[in-house]
Amino acid sequence: MSWIDIADIEDIPLRGARVLKTAMGCVAVFRTGEAEVFATADRCPHKGGPLSDGIVHGHKVTCPLHNWVFDLNTGQAQGEEGSIATFPVRVEGGRILIDGTAVGRRSAA
Amino acid sequence: MSKKLVVVGAGMASGRMLEHLFAADPDAYDVTLFNAEPRGNYNRLMLSPVLSGEKTYEQIVTHDDDWYAANKVTTRFGEKVTGIDRDRKVVIGDKGEVAYDKLVIATGSNPFIIPLPGHDLPGVIAYRDLEDTEAMIALGARPGARAVVIGGGLLGLEAAAGMAARGVDVTVVHIMGHLMERQLDESAGFLLRRSLMEKGITVLCGANSEEIVAGPDGRAAALRLDDGTELPCDLLVMAVGIRPSVALAKEAGLAVGRGVHVDDQMVTSDADILALGECVEHNGALFGLVAPLYDQAKVLAHTLTGTADAFVNKEVSTKLKVTGCDLFSAGDFADAANREDIVFRDPSRGVYKRLVIEGDRLIGAVMYGDTADGAWFYSLIKDRTDIAEMRETLIFGPAYQGGAAADPLSAVAALPLDAEICGCNGICKGTIVDAIAGGATDLGAVRAKTKASASCGTCTGLVEQVLQLQLGDSFKMPAAQPVCACTDHTHEDVRRLIKVKELKSQPAVWQELGWKTPNGCHVCRPAVNFYLLADWPLEYADDPQSRFVNERKHANIQKDGTFSVMPRMWGGITTPDELRAIADAADKYNVPTVKVTGGQRIDLLGVRGEDLPAIWADLNRAGMVSGHAYSKGLRTVKTCVGSDHCRFGTQDSTGLGIKLEKVLWGSWTPHKVKLGVSGCPRNCAEATCKDVGIVCVDSGYQVGVAGAAGMDVKETERLANATTEEEAIELTIAFIQLYRENAKYLDRPYKWVAKVGLDWVKERVVDDLDSRRALVERFEISQSVYRKDPWAQHVATERKRYAPLADLTLEAAE
Ligand code: SRM
Ligand SMILES: Cc1cc2nc3c(=O)[nH]c(=O)nc-3n(C[C@H](O)[C@H](O)[C@H](O)COP(=O)(O)OP(=O)(O)OC[C@H]3O[C@@H](n4cnc5c(N)ncnc54)[C@H](O)[C@@H]3O)c2cc1C
Ligand code: SF4
Ligand code: FES
Numbered sequence: 001m002s003w004i005d006i007a008d009i010e011d012i013p014l015r016g017a018r019v020l021k022t023a024m025g026c027v028a029v030f031r032t033g034e035a036e037v038f039a040t041a042d043r044c045p046h047k048g049g050p051l052s053d054g055i056v057h058g059h060k061v062t063c064p065l066h067n068w069v070f071d072l073n074t075g076q077a078q079g080e081e082g083s084i085a086t087f088p089v090r091v092e093g094g095r096i097l098i099d100g101t102a103v104g105r106r107s108a109a
Numbered sequence: 110m111s112k113k114l115v116v117v118g119a120g121m122a123s124g125r126m127l128e129h130l131f132a133a134d135p136d137a138y139d140v141t142l143f144n145a146e147p148r149g150n151y152n153r154l155m156l157s158p159v160l161s162g163e164k165t166y167e168q169i170v171t172h173d174d175d176w177y178a179a180n181k182v183t184t185r186f187g188e189k190v191t192g193i194d195r196d197r198k199v200v201i202g203d204k205g206e207v208a209y210d211k212l213v214i215a216t217g218s219n220p221f222i223i224p225l226p227g228h229d230l231p232g233v234i235a236y237r238d239l240e241d242t243e244a245m246i247a248l249g250a251r252p253g254a255r256a257v258v259i260g261g262g263l264l265g266l267e268a269a270a271g272m273a274a275r276g277v278d279v280t281v282v283h284i285m286g287h288l289m290e291r292q293l294d295e296s297a298g299f300l301l302r303r304s305l306m307e308k309g310i311t312v313l314c315g316a317n318s319e320e321i322v323a324g325p326d327g328r329a330a331a332l333r334l335d336d337g338t339e340l341p342c343d344l345l346v347m348a349v350g351i352r353p354s355v356a357l358a359k360e361a362g363l364a365v366g367r368g369v370h371v372d373d374q375m376v377t378s379d380a381d382i383l384a385l386g387e388c389v390e391h392n393g394a395l396f397g398l399v400a401p402l403y404d405q406a407k408v409l410a411h412t413l414t415g416t417a418d419a420f421v422n423k424e425v426s427t428k429l430k431v432t433g434c435d436l437f438s439a440g441d442f443a444d445a446a447n448r449e450d451i452v453f454r455d456p457s458r459g460v461y462k463r464l465v466i467e468g469d470r471l472i473g474a475v476m477y478g479d480t481a482d483g484a485w486f487y488s489l490i491k492d493r494t495d496i497a498e499m500r501e502t503l504i505f506g507p508a509y510q511g512g513a514a515a516d517p518l519s520a521v522a523a524l525p526l527d528a529e530i531c532g533c534n535g536i537c538k539g540t541i542v543d544a545i546a547g548g549a550t551d552l553g554a555v556r557a558k559t560k561a562s563a564s565c566g567t568c569t570g571l572v573e574q575v576l577q578l579q580l581g582d583s584f585k586m587p588a589a590q591p592v593c594a595c596t597d598h599t600h601e602d603v604r605r606l607i608k609v610k611e612l613k614s615q616p617a618v619w620q621e622l623g624w625k626t627p628n629g630c631h632v633c634r635p636a637v638n639f640y641l642l643a644d645w646p647l648e649y650a651d652d653p654q655s656r657f658v659n660e661r662k663h664a665n666i667q668k669d670g671t672f673s674v675m676p677r678m679w680g681g682i683t684t685p686d687e688l689r690a691i692a693d694a695a696d697k698y699n700v701p702t703v704k705v706t707g708g709q710r711i712d713l714l715g716v717r718g719e720d721l722p723a724i725w726a727d728l729n730r731a732g733m734v735s736g737h738a739y740s741k742g743l744r745t746v747k748t749c750v751g752s753d754h755c756r757f758g759t760q761d762s763t764g765l766g767i768k769l770e771k772v773l774w775g776s777w778t779p780h781k782v783k784l785g786v787s788g789c790p791r792n793c794a795e796a797t798c799k800d801v802g803i804v805c806v807d808s809g810y811q812v813g814v815a816g817a818a819g820m821d822v823k824e825t826e827r828l829a830n831a832t833t834e835e836e837a838i839e840l841t842i843a844f845i846q847l848y849r850e851n852a853k854y855l856d857r858p859y860k861w862v863a864k865v866g867l868d869w870v871k872e873r874v875v876d877d878l879d880s881r882r883a884l885v886e887r888f889e890i891s892q893s894v895y896r897k898d899p900w901a902q903h904v905a906t907e908r909k910r911y912a913p914l915a916d917l918t919l920e921a922a923e
Contacts, residue, residue, distance in 0.1 A: 006915040014286065015628065015654040018914035029914055034290040050670045050718075053658035055631040058450060062631035064658040064666055069631070073448055103917060 001088065003097040009035060010094070017052040017061070023104040027087060028052035029096065030072055032059055037096055038072035039089040039103075045082040114138035114413070115200050115207050117190045117357065118215035122386030122402040124150035124171050126213065129410030131180050137414055140182045141207050143200070146238055147187035149177065154399065156242045157430045160271030166239060193361035195379060211413060214358055214369060214377070214384040218351040218397075223259070227321030232329035233345045236268045241346075248344045249275025256280075257332045257342040259318055261288040263429060265348035266305065270431040272346075273310050280311040280340050282332065287314055287616070292427050292438035294627060296454070297461045297477040299616040304434045304459075321345060353388045353395060366390045373419040375409040385409045391422060398425045426487045428480070437483035440465070440473035440490040448472070453504045454623045455479075457523035461620055463627065464504055469497040482506035520598070520606060520622050521574040528609050530575065531561035531568045533869075541572060545579040552576065570602040593632035595624050600853040604640050613645045615652065629655075636854035639741070639777060643849045646891035651777075659739035662911070663899045664721055667714065674700075674713040674724055676733035677774065680748040680766035680786075681709035690731030698724050708745035708783070710736055722908045725900035734774075734898035741855075742777045743784075746770040747795065751788030751805065760805035762788035765834055769803075769841060775896040776888070779852040779861070782845060797825050800858040801841050810837040814844055814870070815862040823859055826867050829875045843874040843884040850887075 012018050012031040019042055020027040026042035028051045038059070042052050049065035059072045069078040075086040088099035114130075116123050119142050127140065142149070148170075155169035177184050185202060192201040199206045220235030222228050234241050245268065248254045254277045258269045261283030269279045281288075287298030288305075302312050317335040324330030331341045353368035364370040364378035368390030375383050385405040387396050396402060401422055411418035426439035453462040458478060464486070465473035470493050474486040485507045489496060496503055524530075526539030536559050544558040555572055556562055562569045576584045589599045598606070603622060612618050618637050619628065629637065638655035653661045664672035676691070691711055695703050701715040716724055725735070737744060746769050749755065751762030766786040773784075785796035786803045796802030798818035802825045804811045809832040813825030828844060831837040844858075847870060852861035862870060873880045903911075 004917070006917075011909070011914060013654055013910075016910075018910070021913045021916040021918050023918055026913075033294065034285060034287075047668070048670065050666075053662070053666060053670075053718075055634060055657065056654065057630045057634060058627050059448060060630075065668065067631065100917075 002100040004100040005095050006098050007096045009091055015056040019052045030056050035091045037089050037091055039087040039098055040075055041085040111139045112210040114140045114211050115209040116142045116213045119144035119150045120217045121153050121399050122406055123215035125403050125406035126409050129407050133414045142182050142184050143188055143190050144186045145189040149186055157267040157271055160242050160245055161274040212382045215386045216354040216388045218353045218387040221350040221352050222347055225318055225321055230323050230329040236264050236346055236348045245272050249277050255342045256344045257340050258346045260348035267430055268346050268348055269310050273308050282316045283314050293475055295616040296620040297475050299620055300459055300461055300477045368395050374412040375405055383409055394422050400425050424490050435480045436477050437480035438475045439487045450627050451504050452627055454620055456621045456623050457519045469495045471496050518574055518578055522578055530571050534560040536561040541575050568605050570599045571605055595626045595629050595633050598622055607640050607644055613648050639854055646894050663735055665739045671715045671717055674716050675736040675738035676728050677736040678710040679770050680746055680763050694724050694727050709747050719911055722904045722911050726904045729901050735900045741780050743773040744781050746784040748786045749788050749793035755788055758788035759807050762786045762805050778849050779854050780857045803837055812837055812840050815859040817859045839885055842888050843881045846884040846888040847873055
């Protein structure tokens with residue numbers, strides 16, 4: 001793993017999300033608690049809804065287009081066939097760090 | 110001959126270490142113990158009970174002179190160690206050097222002081238040692254003394270509660286949204302805050318300190334917050350965190366990160382120097398609680414006496430030592446895979462418990478109000494016990510395996526007898542209880558006897574719950590539809606309980622009404638958010654995260670994830686300048702579709718989310734504001750040309766429509782609200798199928814309500830005839846405010862009126878002039894907050910929320 005510092009925790013409102021652009025496409029970064037974050041693919045497997053625009057509750061997000069509900073831990077949709085990719089992310093000293101390898105960041109060299 | 114051991118720091122960790130050392134081998138070392146404080150080892154944790162007056166200093170001393178003498182410890186208390194000469198193997202104290210064979214650094218940590226202007230004034234203290242404690246105790250002896258505590262964590266709250274117990278007027282200023290955010294979630298934070306307020310402590314959350322202001326005597330006299338609030342104080346206590354005390358080790362050239370680096374045997378980068386306690390860093394971890402320090406003490410003593418041992422960092426648990434605030438927290442709530450929450454709430458006892466489970470293991474536990482099972486949960490966490498078998502009943506604790514689920518009736522059971530249940534008729538719980546005792550055993554009988562729930566009917570669920578509580582199994586509860594799986598309450602119950610129990614925040618609702626999830630779901634959160642802002646417009650702050658994306662981003666999301674932008678066109682009137690600005694915006698932002706809507710305005714469809722603030726700023730500059738085409742709020746007021754141009758027009762329908770739109774815009778409602786004003790009964794503005802539709806006639810204005818032309822089609826019903834424009838406007842506002850205060854979330858007015866009856870509405874809006882006026886007044890209070898253009902607000906303050914958090918593709922390309 002290679003942890004990359006992407007933002008301050010306060011850049012995401014509590015129970016909100018923001019989009020991170022990566023080589024793997026858009027990643028949604030969710031803040032579920034004062035110092036708790038998750039990262040998943042931003043695209044809903046149903047019809048492409050932007051999950052970062054969904055309502056965040058517990059460790060779940062509801063897709064804004066047709067209300068599929070995803071578990072942010074596993075990426076699994078609740079009661080539906082479908083799942084989203086999840087990425088390692090953590091908070092340290094108020095900063096959000098994401099695993100650069102997982103989101104496909106090539107090294108600068 | 111014994112070897113020479115020098116210990117720097119006589120704190121919690123070194124005291125325990127010396128006990129282990131002498132137990133293992135009393136003669137191995139000649140010990141010299143330095144302490145900067147002018148005293149020996151005492152139990153620092155117990156400073157809080159000393160502060161609150163529950164203990165004396167003498168009672169918390171752990172090692173006294175006799176003990177040091179018996180163990181032949183040379184004590185150099187009140188003497189600070191200023192340097193270590195590793196080449197000569199001596200430590201340098203204020204009063205001279207001491208040679209060592211082995212050296213132990215146990216210097217603890219220093220309180221962190223935020224470098225606010227004024228932080229170095231006299232009267233600003235931390236909370237770490239006996240001197241600090243004595244300063245706070247002295248304050249309690251002064252009548253009318255005031256204190257401000259910065260920091261709502263463990264230490265800050267213990268300082269606040271201790272001073273309050275001594276009669277000091279205390280305000281706690283906390284930067285985060287709720288207290289002890291590292292240990293607690295919001296609901297437990299809400300309960301804690303309430304208990305502290307009951308002790309007379311003022312708690313300000315989300316408060317940012319800006320400056321400590323000096324008084325004429327040069328001492329700290331007030332804390333100023335960034336919103337300008339000044340909190341006067343005689344003493345200011347900063348309890349915002351600690352930093353390992355590493356200066357000594359660093360100067361001596363030892364390896365130091367955030368703390369003094371030690372290995373599993375507690376040895377630093379110098380084989381003859383060991384360290385333990387809050388000053389060390391072990392595998393990247395720092396320490397702030399004593400439990401792991403006691404483990405370190407044992408390991409360090411073993412290392413000194415040549416016994417193999419290794420320190421392992423385990424989960425810690427926390428308790429708040431404030432009488433009357435039973436709080437326990439252990440383990441981990443931070444991110445990890447495959448987690449599940451179990452929440453238990455007993456609002457009547459003020460109890461909250463939450464367990465975090467990962468796979469078949471318990472990994473975290475928080476409890477408030479009833480912490481009896483804390484130790485049991487803590488042991489399950491520490492031992493990584495497989496809890497698969499107990500999963501269902503785990504939350505009830507060891508004594509209650511196989512117990513019952515949370516009682517949905519508890520919120521109603523907890524209401525006092527004088528709590529109002531039926532707001533329309535002013536009937537309180539006691540009256541209903543009496544009626545039931547007097548033989549009214551079903552809803553109809555209670556209604557007949559007390560009038561409770563006989564009017565608008567929103568309290569029906571509550572009356573039924575009182576029946577159920579009084580009659581038990583002999584009353585059969587009709588199956589009412591709860592809001593969602595998070596609660597057993599209906600929308601009507603939730604609305605009523607928010608009012609009678611004066612619940613003013615979402616955590617308050619979740620806790621007091623026994624929500625079964627930590628923080629609701631996409632169904633209940635928007636409803637609760639609306640109910641709170643409708644009932645407490647000045648006290649409750651709207652929560653964008655509890656809104657559907659359209660209302661959070663003030664634009665309608667499209668099927669491809671782009672948005673539509675629709676500025677207001679007051680009453681359907683526009684100007685060439687506005688049209689030019691719309692055309693320019695459409696060009697500038699490559700808007701694929703420009704459409705005239707069914708609501709008499711122009712929709713720009715297909716705008717990229719990131720462009721929203723910019724396009725709004727352009728439209729704002731041309732004098733346009735959000736059309737709220739996305740909101741459960743006022744949408745459009747459709748008008749016809751009216752008497753200004755039309756040969757049949759009886760009144761200025763366009764003018765009235767514009768006036769209505771200007772008073773009503775920005776207001777949030779249970780569902781969307783659309784109006785129409787037609788200039789004559791030919792009804793070109795289709796007013797007779799709107800939520801409120803006004804048809805102008807020669808004698809005035811026919812105000813109709815509860816029409817529909819969506820999934821259902823229904824003609825409006827006549828609310829009243831008004832003779833003046835002002836009266837028509839007042840009737841409209843009063844009707845909409847009554848709807849805002851009473852309807853279920855997502856009921857359009859026609860559905861709500863069908864439930865409560867038009868007569869009930871007329872009584873309040875038409876017949877009773879005081880009630881009408883009060884409704885209009887309450888609407889105006891709410892509009893003082895909400896009649897603002899959200900586009901302009903977001904352009905000014907929320908712009909960055911629309912941009913990506915970061916763009917890693919750019920860095921990769923470099
Ligand atoms: C743009 C517009 C259609 C148009 O091109 O003309 C429109 C577009 C939408 N309507 Fe509408 N309605 C529009 C006028 C109407 C009208 C006619 C009117 O207002 O005179 C009606 C019937 C009257 C009424 O309100 O009932 C109407 C009844 C609905 C309904 C059914 C509501 C009901 O209670 O039965 C929905 C669904 C809902 O709200 O739950 C709906 C929902 C929608 C949504 C918001 C669907 C959605 O959730 O995404 C559409 C958004 C499209 C977008 O992305 O912008 N729209 N919609 C009209 C905007 C009017 C405006 O200027 O604000
Ligand atoms: C009010 C209060 C309440 C607390 N409550 C709890 C609780 O309920 N539960 C819990 O687990 N923890 C609690 N803690 C934290 C706990 O007290 C600490 O984790 C613990 O005391 C740390 O032990 P230590 O030996 O590392 O440091 P300390 O106990 O701070 O001892 C370090 C000593 O070293 C001395 N020193 C420092 N530098 C030098 C030097 N250069 N020369 C000579 N001497 C020096 C200092 O004067 C100090 O006396 C509380 C702390 C406070 C202040
Ligand atoms: S009628 Fe249906 S398809 Fe057309 S805008 Fe309204 S909601 Fe969308
Ligand atoms: S696109 Fe997400 S639920 Fe349909």
